[in-house]
Amino acid sequence: MAPIESTTILALAPMASVQSVGEGAVVLLADSGQLFTCNETTEAFLLKLDGARSFAEVIDLLGAEFDADSETLAADFGSLALQLLDERVIQRTG
Template identity: 40%
Template sequence: MSAVAPEEVPVIPRGVRLHHDRVRDQWVLLAPERAVALDPVGHAILAEIDGSRSFGAITESLAAKYDAPVDQIAADAGGFLRSLMDRRILEVA
């Protein structure tokens, strides 16, 4: 599977959290024995994940917020989230 389906609900699993590193003034995704530095786009995507909204609803929200085409947001965000899922840092409900 290469992308995230619109009906899937992305979930940040237990033990993984978004954290603002004040020393580096950067957002990171902390997982057991791992830390993933996030750029502003990655943070914007992950900040939308609440464990209840579908990927389709998240992409629509991001598209409205950033005035961008939904299909472009879905492609970019889907690839990013899929890479986190492949590394077992993100799940779908």
């Protein structure tokens, strides 16, 4: 699978929905019925994937929200994005 670049644009997959629950969220894949739980940082990441923002823009937003450095966030969320792509929770749009 191709790596996540700063210019990569991601969005929730069409069959994925995110529902906030307390300090995190659940993600449902409607086509398979799979249910995932995630913490609040993953929820924030997913909610920023609008199909228009680049990965770098999403990381900048998360950095401001969680007061964390962009380099660490890019590495962590780049890895997470690859896992979510593999699980069909998100998709590349550009």
